[in-house]
Amino acid sequence: MAKIGVFVCHCGENIASMVDTANLVAAISEHPGVEICLEYKYFCSDPGQETVKRAVREHNLTGVVVAACSPRMHEQTFRKACAEAGLNPYMLELANIREQCSWVHTDKEEATEKAIEITRSLVEKVKRNNKLYPISVPVTRRAMVIGGGIAGIQAALDIASAGREVVLVEREPSIGGHMSQISETFPTLDCSQCILTPRMVEAVQHPNITVMTYSEVEEVDGYIGNFTVKVRRKARYVRMETCTGCGDCIQKCPVKKIPSEFECGLGNRSAIYTPFAQAVPNVPVIDRSRCTYFKNGKCAICKKTCQIDSIDFDQQDTIETIEVGAIVVATGFQVQNTSLYGEYGYGRYKDVITGLHFERLASASGPTAGKILRPSDGKQPETVVFIQCAGSRDVSKGVRYCSKICCMYTAKHAMLYAHKVHDGDTKIFYMDIRAAGKGYDEFTRRAIEEDHAGYVRGRVSKLYEENGKLIVRGVDMLLGRPVEVAADMVVLATAMVPQPDAKEFAKIIGIGYDEYGFFNEAHLKLRPVETATAGIYLAGACQSPKDIPDSVSQASAAAAKILGLFSREHLEREPVVATVSDSTCAGCWGCATACPYNAIDQRDITDRNGNVIKRVASVNPGLCQGCGTCVSFCRSNSIDLAGFTEKQIFAEVMAL
Amino acid sequence: MGIQEQYRSEAAGLLSSGAVKLVIGFGEGSTVERRRPVFVRTPAETERLVLDGGCVANLSTYLLTEGLLSDGKSVAVFLKPDGIRSINILAAEAQLNPEQVVIFGFDIEEGQVRALEGRKASDFAPVIGVAKAAGLSAELQKEAELLDQISAAERFEYWKDQFSKCIKCYACRQVCPMCYCRRCIVDVNQPQWVNTSSHTLGNFEWNIVRAFHLAGRCVACGGCDRSCPVNIPLRLINHRMAKEVLDAFDYYAGECAEQKPVLATFRQDDPETFIL
Numbered sequence: 001m002a003k004i005g006v007f008v009c010h011c012g013e014n015i016a017s018m019v020d021t022a023n024l025v026a027a028i029s030e031h032p033g034v035e036i037c038l039e040y041k042y043f044c045s046d047p048g049q050e051t052v053k054r055a056v057r058e059h060n061l062t063g064v065v066v067a068a069c070s071p072r073m074h075e076q077t078f079r080k081a082c083a084e085a086g087l088n089p090y091m092l093e094l095a096n097i098r099e100q101c102s103w104v105h106t107d108k109e110e111a112t113e114k115a116i117e118i119t120r121s122l123v124e125k126v127k128r129n130n131k132l133y134p135i136s137v138p139v140t141r142r143a144m145v146i147g148g149g150i151a152g153i154q155a156a157l158d159i160a161s162a163g164r165e166v167v168l169v170e171r172e173p174s175i176g177g178h179m180s181q182i183s184e185t186f187p188t189l190d191c192s193q194c195i196l197t198p199r200m201v202e203a204v205q206h207p208n209i210t211v212m213t214y215s216e217v218e219e220v221d222g223y224i225g226n227f228t229v230k231v232r233r234k235a236r237y238v239r240m241e242t243c244t245g246c247g248d249c250i251q252k253c254p255v256k257k258i259p260s261e262f263e264c265g266l267g268n269r270s271a272i273y274t275p276f277a278q279a280v281p282n283v284p285v286i287d288r289s290r291c292t293y294f295k296n297g298k299c300a301i302c303k304k305t306c307q308i309d310s311i312d313f314d315q316q317d318t319i320e321t322i323e324v325g326a327i328v329v330a331t332g333f334q335v336q337n338t339s340l341y342g343e344y345g346y347g348r349y350k351d352v353i354t355g356l357h358f359e360r361l362a363s364a365s366g367p368t369a370g371k372i373l374r375p376s377d378g379k380q381p382e383t384v385v386f387i388q389c390a391g392s393r394d395v396s397k398g399v400r401y402c403s404k405i406c407c408m409y410t411a412k413h414a415m416l417y418a419h420k421v422h423d424g425d426t427k428i429f430y431m432d433i434r435a436a437g438k439g440y441d442e443f444t445r446r447a448i449e450e451d452h453a454g455y456v457r458g459r460v461s462k463l464y465e466e467n468g469k470l471i472v473r474g475v476d477m478l479l480g481r482p483v484e485v486a487a488d489m490v491v492l493a494t495a496m497v498p499q500p501d502a503k504e505f506a507k508i509i510g511i512g513y514d515e516y517g518f519f520n521e522a523h524l525k526l527r528p529v530e531t532a533t534a535g536i537y538l539a540g541a542c543q544s545p546k547d548i549p550d551s552v553s554q555a556s557a558a559a560a561k562i563l564g565l566f567s568r569e570h571l572e573r574e575p576v577v578a579t580v581s582d583s584t585c586a587g588c589w590g591c592a593t594a595c596p597y598n599a600i601d602q603r604d605i606t607d608r609n610g611n612v613i614k615r616v617a618s619v620n621p622g623l624c625q626g627c628g629t630c631v632s633f634c635r636s637n638s639i640d641l642a643g644f645t646e647k648q649i650f651a652e653v654m655a656l
Numbered sequence: 657m658g659i660q661e662q663y664r665s666e667a668a669g670l671l672s673s674g675a676v677k678l679v680i681g682f683g684e685g686s687t688v689e690r691r692r693p694v695f696v697r698t699p700a701e702t703e704r705l706v707l708d709g710g711c712v713a714n715l716s717t718y719l720l721t722e723g724l725l726s727d728g729k730s731v732a733v734f735l736k737p738d739g740i741r742s743i744n745i746l747a748a749e750a751q752l753n754p755e756q757v758v759i760f761g762f763d764i765e766e767g768q769v770r771a772l773e774g775r776k777a778s779d780f781a782p783v784i785g786v787a788k789a790a791g792l793s794a795e796l797q798k799e800a801e802l803l804d805q806i807s808a809a810e811r812f813e814y815w816k817d818q819f820s821k822c823i824k825c826y827a828c829r830q831v832c833p834m835c836y837c838r839r840c841i842v843d844v845n846q847p848q849w850v851n852t853s854s855h856t857l858g859n860f861e862w863n864i865v866r867a868f869h870l871a872g873r874c875v876a877c878g879g880c881d882r883s884c885p886v887n888i889p890l891r892l893i894n895h896r897m898a899k900e901v902l903d904a905f906d907y908y909a910g911e912c913a914e915q916k917p918v919l920a921t922f923r924q925d926d927p928e929t930f931i932l
Contacts, residue, residue: 583839584837584838584839586751586836586837586838587750587751588749588750588751588917589749589750590749590917590919590920591920593916593917593920593921594917594919594920594921615750633919633920635837635841635869636837636838636839636840636841637839637841637844637849638839646844646846646847646849647846647847650847650848650849651847
């Protein structure tokens with residue numbers, strides 16, 4: 001005989017202002033099987049939970065319905081309360097009369113009627129609930145970090161230093177990411193490579209870290225604690241095991257005039273190359289599309305040059321299957337192509353460059369060895385104009401969001417320029433100066449006060465070339481008049497955008513993304529590091545524009561989450577899994593095809609002599625995530641989902 | 657020698673050599689234009705086999721008789737292209753091993769029977785390819801378009817009228833090679849999802865559930881439509897579902913035995929117009 005306790009929560013005014021809770025209690029009290037029905041201001045509070053527990057004990061309740069908020073908010077709270085009172089936690093249901101009722105209605109009478117229906121429906125469900133017990137699954141205590149920029153390196157180091165194995169996967173030939181391209185870093189102006197390279201070296205030398213460069217993740221299967229990842233190790237055509245990184249092959253390679261990706265096209269590289277001098281690992285790769293040998297079978301000078309025979313033109317891509325328990329996605333960002341601003345002349349005028357180009361010009365390891373020389377004629381620019389928000393915060397042409405780092409790096413660029421060209425002149429067109437962060441506002445003030453950065457509040461409308469000068473026309477909003485600057489070089493603070501393949505990648509690994517392609521966190525405020533897919537975490541600018549301190553902090557946070565997960569050998573999983581009825585399964589395997597988690601296998605049913613009578617579908621409870629896709633696919637209704645059985649759902653529907 | 661005689665003698669040969677244990681074909685029916693299935697187990701009986709313009713039924717459904725193929729022996733069956741597509745779907749859904757099915761393929765054009773080359777389902781890929789290229793039946797399309805032209809409310813009334821006739825005899829299910837579940841969803845009574853009494857609501861439930869279960873699987877053999885004793889135009893529902901999957905997913909049911917069920921798979925470039 002069912003004895004159901006129903007607890008109607010006011011949620012302060014959230015529910016009580018739109019639902020007549022006294023009416024709700026009166027209606028539900030009369031529903032068959034309801035033993036006790038109480039209302040209270042906040043059932044999630046300590047006294048509220050005590051009330052539930054006491055009622056369970058005193059009335060020997062067989063089931064509990066809390067009519068309150070979404071199960072996403074407080075299902076765990078009340079399950080725990082039930083368990084503490086001696087009731088199986090799966091004998092609890094939350095009737096959502098807040099998000100799905102009081103919040104979305106304006107007519108109190110109708111909302112009350114709806115709340116009664118919702119609650120009644122859950123009472124009918126809970127009468128048919130079964131006791132369920134958590135499933136224990138082993139955890140593979142090895143992590144994968146995808147992306148070897150500063151965020152990925154930091155996450156890998158933190159996890160590895162705590163004694164867990166890490167596989168760090170990077171698709172470029174070297175780890176380091178965008179930070180390795182940057183000259184100096186705000187707000188301290190220390191050299192980016194000087195602080196980054198020790199981390200790169202530490203990562204590659206760490207006994208717990210396996211670094212896979214020039215490798216890409218192709219497939220992710222499994223679930224938290226038990227992922228199987230397929231990684232494509234692209235052919236380098238250079239043997240990693242033997243190459244000493246002497247660089248002779250690079251010197252001798254006759255194909256030298258390839259615009260270097262690392263130098264943003266400001267410098268050249270050869271067909272066999274390492275992206276930059278401090279590359280880790282210091283093993284070159286052959287760019288197959290440019291190599292003469294791969295084009296016509298001739299040349300092979302690198303092979304002849306190599307004294308230890310490390311060049312291997314026959315190398316093939318290999319696929320490695322790696323088992324990991326958790327994944328950090330740290331795939332970073334790209335710089336938006338600014339050609340969408342025709343009026344700024346990017347791509348038309350050689351001396352209109354992006355912020356990242358400027359980083360390379362200012363970098364001691366860059367194509368100009370740290371001298372600020374303009375790309376067109378290699379002369380030192382006397383006047384430099386910086387245009388902020390060239391893409392960001394622009395609904396009509398660019399992206400809606402703020403790229404967050406441009407205000408700071410533009411101030412930095414103006415400072416670096418002032419330090420290198422003492423009598424130079426700078427003009428910075430800006431909308432606002434956003435310098436929130438430790439030492440950030442002090443930094444921009446220093447640029448203005450000590451290094452005489454010439455900030456002009458306003459937008460640039462047009463840019464054209466005249467007598468070897470770039471004429472920048474804009475408006476000074478503070479003075480309310482047009483300005484015209486004859487510049488030698490123009491730097492566009494371009495927007496930070498997701499990697500071009502971010503959306504496809506998100507689909508491969510099964511995480512969400514926003515309208516731009518930045519990956520979605522589970523909760524913007526309370527779970528900013530987790531994704532909605534358990535066991536997959538985010539770090540760095542793949543989630544949203546971030547500077548170095550933010551990326552590093554988030555990387556360490558992701559590492560902490562993973563180390564928490566790895567602190568136990570087993571993981572308790574929700575027992576909400578599917579089961580197949582052997583007697584009615586028709587064996588069409590539609591469920592196995594539909595299952596997104598590969599949790600359905602074939603199972604033979606044999607007679608006592610071992611002859612196969614029938615082959616049926618069978619769900620692996622360790623892999624099943626309880627999504628219910630198979631249930632809805634099964635034509636003969638042979639699959640049922642624990643906690644959401646057909647009988648329960650039917651009773652819920654019929655109670656409406 | 658006509659095609660009927662040719663297939664008779666070939667069938668006799670297969671039976672006498674033991675290559676097949678049974679031939680499922682057509683025999684004389686109650687009237688001149690009607691043909692009924694015959695099950696031939698000896699060479700002598702092949703004389704009963706008839707092949708002419710009246711042989712329209714999709715005989716693949718009889719291959720699913722419980723235990724028929726479980727001994728691993730082969731069965732020969734007379735099939736039109738639609739029936740061959742059924743074999744492909746049944747193979748894709750693991751209901752039979754296509755290697756056990758020997759096909760006497762034929763097609764009917766303007767009442768005349770024409771032999772199709774091949775013996776195994778996979779041999780007929782070119783024929784099916786031609787059928788796919790020709791598109792869904794133009795005749796059906798025309799009929800279906802008449803329904804598209806009326807308003808949704810009128811269309812609902814139309815189907816309400818049609819379904820109100822249904823007597824839940826399940827002839828459509830019994831004749832259909834795709835309805836092979838040992839227990840049909842209408843027979844589930846814990847809980848009773850589909851109301852078994854034949855009033856309009858339960859009739860709607862049954863016919864709509866069946867239409868969805870046939871989406872991407874129906875080969876438009878017309879068996880259900882012909883067998884319906886109250887003449888519900890089931891062909892129009894099935895045609896509509898076939899058109900949807902063809903237009904949205906370029907999916908033509910039964911193209912080959914490796915085809916994955918359209919409702920259980922997805923591609924990254926699938927249209928998602930219905931997702932906000």
